[in-house]
Amino acid sequence: MEGIKLAMTQTKEEHFSRDFLASKAIEDFQAFIGRVKKSVPFYQAKLSEIDPESIRTLDDISRLPFTHKADLREAYPFQMLGVDMSRVQEIHATSGTSGSAVVTAYTAHDLKLWGEAMGRVFRRAGVGPDDVVHNAYGYGLFTGGLGMHYAALEVGAAVVPMSGGYTQRQGKMLKDLGATVICSTPSYAQHIAEAMGEMGISRDDLHLKVGIFGAESWSLEMCRELETQLGITALDVYGLAEIIGPGVASECLIGHEGLHVAEDLFYFEVIDPDTGRPVPDGESGELVLSSLKREATPIMRYRTGDITRILPGPCSCGRTRRIDHIKGRVDDMFTLRGINLFPREIESELLRIEELAPVFQLVLDRNSALDILEVHIEPKDHDIVHEHLIHKVKTHLNRTLGINVAVSVQEPHSIPRSEGKAVRLVDRRNLGR
Amino acid sequence: MEGIKLAMTQTKEEHFSRDFLASKAIEDFQAFIGRVKKSVPFYQAKLSEIDPESIRTLDDISRLPFTHKADLREAYPFQMLGVDMSRVQEIHATSGTSGSAVVTAYTAHDLKLWGEAMGRVFRRAGVGPDDVVHNAYGYGLFTGGLGMHYAALEVGAAVVPMSGGYTQRQGKMLKDLGATVICSTPSYAQHIAEAMGEMGISRDDLHLKVGIFGAESWSLEMCRELETQLGITALDVYGLAEIIGPGVASECLIGHEGLHVAEDLFYFEVIDPDTGRPVPDGESGELVLSSLKREATPIMRYRTGDITRILPGPCSCGRTRRIDHIKGRVDDMFTLRGINLFPREIESELLRIEELAPVFQLVLDRNSALDILEVHIEPKDHDIVHEHLIHKVKTHLNRTLGINVAVSVQEPHSIPRSEGKAVRLVDRRNLGR
Structure with missing residues (x-):
């Protein structure tokens, strides 16, 4: 309770209120620009031409430059750091096997x-x-x-x-x-x-x-x-x-x-x-x-x-x-014969079919010039007839999302389960290029 | 600097000072006994006969009952808890695959x-x-x-x-x-x-x-x-x-x-x-x-x-x-034909042999009535002659610890490395009993 x-x-x-948040945001951006121009190597260059006082409206904010993931990767490890290391208490990184980790x-x-x-x-x-x-x-x-x-x-x-x-x-x-x-x-x-x-x-x-x-x-x-x-x-x-x-x-x-x-x-x-x-x-x-x-x-x-x-x-x-x-x-979206799709939309439809276990994987491949989507599914139990399931999934996805897919029924428990972020989409279209 | x-x-x-710590310890034990008799199910039973005021010297402390690991295992999960769960902020456990985890x-x-x-x-x-x-x-x-x-x-x-x-x-x-x-x-x-x-x-x-x-x-x-x-x-x-x-x-x-x-x-x-x-x-x-x-x-x-x-x-x-x-x-100590040994003592001697990589494993086995220790080692590089190494390790352990061991030279990088606590001793003497 x-x-x-x-x-x-x-x-x-x-x-x-919206108005209060807007005026606070303008103050925050002004203070930010003043501060990072002195302390963050990346923003020193990026904001050299921008005067904090020039930010007066939300529209001024929406014209400020973006920061991209590539910027953070290039800044590896500490070019985005705005304070002396003696003030840092914790460091995280988003990946680290290649040189492209993002350190925060x-x-x-x-x-x-x-x-x-x-x-x-x-x-x-x-x-x-x-x-x-x-x-x-x-x-x-x-x-x-x-x-x-x-x-x-x-x-x-x-x-x-x-x-x-x-x-x-x-x-x-x-x-x-x-x-x-x-x-x-x-x-x-x-x-x-x-x-x-x-x-x-x-x-x-x-x-x-x-x-x-x-x-x-x-x-x-x-x-x-x-x-x-x-x-x-x-x-x-x-x-x-x-x-x-x-x-x-x-x-x-x-x-x-x-x-x-x-x-x-x-x-x-x-x-x-x-x-x-x-x-x-x-x-x-x-x-x-x-x-x-x-x-x-x-x-x-x-x-x-x-x-x-x-x-x-x-x-x-x-x-x-x-x-x-x-x-x-943005980069998960894929286009299948003209239709824009996100894995989540397909998940949404697959989970409505009650004979399916709630795991799946999408494999995107290219056959000559055509993209082909193969949907890997698992039946909830062994008794379910595969042909019935294949037909049901193909019909359902065609009716709801307007797409034609191949369906591959896997053994129960064979689609990899994830302990962290699941990999829902395997894109094979770029392999070997 | x-x-x-x-x-x-x-x-x-x-x-x-020792005296100050002693008088503090006596106070602490008195307060502890008074407190846990009210709040911790395990200690309610264990200390029912003990009056906090009876603890007046370090010798009184050394006659108080022990708490054993088996007590903590039996108390799984919360019989050792001395406060309401609403006051708990963090829970750890020492293991958890069997029912024998210790929860703290x-x-x-x-x-x-x-x-x-x-x-x-x-x-x-x-x-x-x-x-x-x-x-x-x-x-x-x-x-x-x-x-x-x-x-x-x-x-x-x-x-x-x-x-x-x-x-x-x-x-x-x-x-x-x-x-x-x-x-x-x-x-x-x-x-x-x-x-x-x-x-x-x-x-x-x-x-x-x-x-x-x-x-x-x-x-x-x-x-x-x-x-x-x-x-x-x-x-x-x-x-x-x-x-x-x-x-x-x-x-x-x-x-x-x-x-x-x-x-x-x-x-x-x-x-x-x-x-x-x-x-x-x-x-x-x-x-x-x-x-x-x-x-x-x-x-x-x-x-x-x-x-x-x-x-x-x-x-x-x-x-x-x-x-x-x-x-x-206490339970790592093993006796090899009358000599009490700890894995650390053998580690200590093995690391003095410079041709060895700093990893090893001890396998204890029983051949009819005799305990046999096999020491698994790795050479630092491929060029080292195995016979030379075996002789060196056997002689060194005999001279320093007075024990006779079998030595098995493994391929470089084949002895399992640990990401947590290393398993140094594999005891096969109880297998199959």
């Missing part, structure tokens, strides 16, 4: 900022001191694990730092330690639920009430599937290491009415990915984020590559602006 | 206690705000990763939360992010050093100055080996989840003169494992620890199973009482 009360305890920052850093102030943003995520989900949080996001350089960890500390919940892996142990601990909250990628939560089924642990053996899932885009159908399997309300959380980690936006307990953005902490815009100009509210485009208040690696107008839209009007919970669930990534 | 200065900044707690928990107060203990470990090692800490201890339920993480936050250093795994990336990040401190198990540090060698990264490419290694017992020879490979001072840290995690004791920068115990936070004794009575200073025995001030899972007179001794006199750094490096575990 305490959880529910907390969910309703919204901070005043979540009700700032935090001062003590930045960790507090992250804690505040993540605290709001947990409060929106009704998580408070009485809760036990099973945290199956990977700890380490990936910001998922420590982000959720700090959130639990922030709201006074108990955190079980499971990290990823040892999936059977995840199931056992979920049951034995009485977790009320589960945090992971949605695909890993599915994998854990599947493992629990094999171990004979059912949702009635658990005390779960809410799941906080993110780090990959997922459909409403997958959400419903997780809610049924685990007996929870499944909420979407969004964020990225370049900005702060998880905590940029999340759903509230009211329902699946979009993600509330911590817009006083992270300025956001939705733009046309081709022209770079803002799109009207309600229209889909690329999300652009600024973490102007971060000290160690602050960033201006970052092209996230994530596709979403601003939802009109406030949420039923009373909180102001929201964005829609991430539809996919 | 700041690091060196900090190392010398010792807290007053590290200079408390932390309130906000306990996390502060842990931070204080770990802060002292880092300060003894000269680690401060100018340092970058590469933390390759595993995060998750194991306390190593988060313990070191909190330590870095406590002293204002920058932590890179590597966690275990992706060993090549560990080497790359060590170099690219300019880490000055490395934290991991000693065997994993060796594995990383080996991987760096293969990648063409040498110690001269690094900025490392100190390593903080623990979670397994290791020899002075292994310490020297790591110091040479990585260009560091290698320091030993000791702790266990049952008490707090890492942070119970550690070496200072002065040299390898033993581990300073945070004895105002964790009361310690060294006992004869057979009689349970204290042994005189300087004599080896089993370490017994009490974490009386921990709120969530406080523990009295815990039989750690670790063999050490109290070193006489203060350290050259001025800090008071110290224990010796852990010689091994």
Whole structure:
């Protein structure tokens, strides 16, 4: 009950007016430009011609230069650093096997900022001191694990730092330690639920009430599937290491009415990915984020590559602006004989077919000049006739999305399960070129 | 230079007199007994007959009952909990695939206690705000990763939360992010050093100055080996989840003169494992620890199973009482035809043979009634004649430890490297019984 009360305890920052946020954003951009021109090597060059005083309206902001992922890669490891290393407290990286890792850093102030943003995520989900949080996001350089960890500390919940892996142990601990909250990628939560089924642990053996899932885009159908399997309300959380980690936006307990953005902490815009100009509210485009208040690696107008839209009007919970669930990534979108598609749209349709296990993989290949999509599926049990399933999937996808696909039925449990971000799309079209 | 200065900044707690600590310990035990008899189910039964006021001398303490690992396993999951779950902030477990996991928990107060203990470990090692800490201890339920993480936050250093795994990336990040401190198990540090060698990264490419290694017992020879490979001072840290995690004791920068115990936070004794009575200073025995001030899972007179001794006199750094490096575990000790041995003693001798790679495994088997020890070794390079090596190892171990062993030379890189605690001893004597 305490959880529910907390969910309703919204901070005043979540009700700032548009006008107030706009004037704050202009101040923030002015201060940011003044500061980073002195301290961040990358922005010294990039903003040399720009006078902070010239930023007076939102339209002035929307004409400032973007920061691209390639910029961050080139800045490896520390060309984006805005403070002396003696002030840095934590360093994360988005990948690191090649030279193309993106390094992001935090001062003590930045960790507090992250804690505040993540605290709001947990409060929106009704998580408070009485809760036990099973945290199956990977700890380490990936910001998922420590982000959720700090959130639990922030709201006074108990955190079980499971990290990823040892999936059977995840199931056992979920049951034995009485977790009320589960945090992971949605695909890993599915994998854990599947493992629990094999171990004979059912949702009635658990005390779960809410799941906080993110780090990959997922459909409403997958959400419903997780809610049924685990007996929870499944909420979407969004964020990225370049900005702060998880905590940029999340759903509230009211329902699946979009993600509330911590817009006083992270300025956001939705733009046309081709022209770079803002799109009207309600229209889909690329999300652009600024973490102007971060000290160690602050960033201006970052092209996230994530596709979403601003939802009109406030949420039923009373909180102001929201964005829609991430539809996919700019570079995840593929075109099949003229039709633009995101893996999430296909997931959404596949999960409506009840004979299918909730895992799939898309293989995109090119046969002479034509793109061919092969959908790999698994039947829920051995008895289902493959021909029936193939026909059903082909017909359904043609009817709903207007596409023609090949369908390949795999052995149960043969499609790779993920402990982190799932790989839904395998693109073979560029192989050997 | 700041690091060196900090190392010398010792807290007053590290200079408390024996008498003061004794009177504090008596107070602590009295308060503990009064408290846990009300709140911890396990201790309610165990201490029902004991009146806190009856504890007046150190000898009274040494007659109080022990807590055994089996007690903690039976208490799974929450029978040792001394507070309401709403006050718990973090939960760890020592293992979890069988029902025999040991669960330990932390309130906000306990996390502060842990931070204080770990802060002292880092300060003894000269680690401060100018340092970058590469933390390759595993995060998750194991306390190593988060313990070191909190330590870095406590002293204002920058932590890179590597966690275990992706060993090549560990080497790359060590170099690219300019880490000055490395934290991991000693065997994993060796594995990383080996991987760096293969990648063409040498110690001269690094900025490392100190390593903080623990979670397994290791020899002075292994310490020297790591110091040479990585260009560091290698320091030993000791702790266990049952008490707090890492942070119970550690070496200072002065040299390898033993581990300073945070004895105002964790009361310690060294006992004869057979009689349970204290042994005189300087004599080896089993370490017994009490974490009386921990709120969530406080523990009295815990039989750690670790063999050490109290070193006489203060350290050259001025800090008071110290224990010796852990010689091994009570249950690691094995008897080979009447001679008591610990894997660390054999490690110590093997690392003196310069043709050997610093990895090995001991396989203990029984041939009719006789125990046979087979030592698996790897030559440093392919050119070394196996017969020469076998002869050298057999002769050396016979001369120094008085034992006769079989020697098996393995292909380079074939003995399993560990990312966590190394498995040095494989005991096949009980197989099939």
